[in-house]
Amino acid sequence: xTAVSQTPxxxxxxxxxxxxxxxxxxxxxxxxxxxxxxxxKFLKIMFSYNNKELIINETVPNRFxxxxxxxxxxxxxxxxxxxxxxxxxxxxxxxxxxxxxxEKLFFGSGTQLSxx
Amino acid sequence: xxxTTQPNSMESNEEEPVHLPCNHSTISGTDYIHWYRQLPSxxxxxxxxxxxxxxxxRMASLAIAEDRKSSTLILHRATLRDAAVYYCILxxxxxxxxxxxxGTRLTxxx
Numbered sequence: 001x002t003a004v005s006q007t008p009x010x011x012x013x014x015x016x017x018x019x020x021x022x023x024x025x026x027x028x029x030x031x032x033x034x035x036x037x038x039x040x041k042f043l044k045i046m047f048s049y050n051n052k053e054l055i056i057n058e059t060v061p062n063r064f065x066x067x068x069x070x071x072x073x074x075x076x077x078x079x080x081x082x083x084x085x086x087x088x089x090x091x092x093x094x095x096x097x098x099x100x101x102x103e104k105l106f107f108g109s110g111t112q113l114s115x116x
Numbered sequence: 117x118x119x120t121t122q123p124n125s126m127e128s129n130e131e132e133p134v135h136l137p138c139n140h141s142t143i144s145g146t147d148y149i150h151w152y153r154q155l156p157s158x159x160x161x162x163x164x165x166x167x168x169x170x171x172x173x174r175m176a177s178l179a180i181a182e183d184r185k186s187s188t189l190i191l192h193r194a195t196l197r198d199a200a201v202y203y204c205i206l207x208x209x210x211x212x213x214x215x216x217x218x219g220t221r222l223t224x225x226x
Contacts, residue, residue: 004159033214041201043160043216056213090159104150105214107159 003027006091006108013081014116021076021111023091031055032074033092033105034066043090049074078113086115119143120204125221128194136189136220138204143184146209151178151189152216153200160203160216163189199224 004025013019034046047066048056063079078085088110094103121139128134150165164171164178171178177190191198203219
């Protein structure tokens with residue numbers, strides 16, 4: 001079984017549309033993250049949730065809204081998509097909270113978003 | 117953000133050892149040194165981490181300089197499957213907030 005799974009793997013859409021990316025982890029972890037990898041391959045943290053509570057919220061446009069229905073799921077909703085949103089989005093999880101521990105992260109295989 | 121410096125790229129021959137360097141001259145006493153790697157079309161995966169002493173696991177070894185201002189990830193026998201981007205990251209002892217830099221792209225030649 002895949003530890004951290006994301007769907008879809010590829011997402012091609014038009015500017016202005018609203019889309020969602022889903023993430024699930026079966027590791028029993030308390031913390032989940034969203035990262036964005038741009039065309040230059042830099043991997044930047046966007047959000048982190050611990051037990052459904054938002055802990056880290058980087059400077060991300062408010063068109064991006066994470067939603068955590070339970071601690072095993074962290075979905076990413078993006079409204080009014082723009083060309084600059086094209087990137088690979090990675091979900092990750094860790095056992096402990098984002099602040100207070102030094103846990104290793106487990107990443108999903110990524111969702112390649114292309115905005116046309 | 118990453119506070120580490122790594123070469124952009126390195127090459128290695130298959131079945132030879134690889135030493136991937138990382139400079140982190142501004143490391144604080146409570147920063148851990150973490151290494152992750154990202155294989156093509158995959159998410160990053162944990163490789164190894166350490167604080168002061170050298171560390172070994174089934175994937176690699178981590179050699180940490182005595183002053184902790186640099187470290188080296190050692191792959192003892194590179195395989196084609198080790199071709200990836202390797203990230204060296206400093207993490208405070210109480211923080212999971214991972215900040216990735218550009219990493220080193222390792223090419224393994226048959």
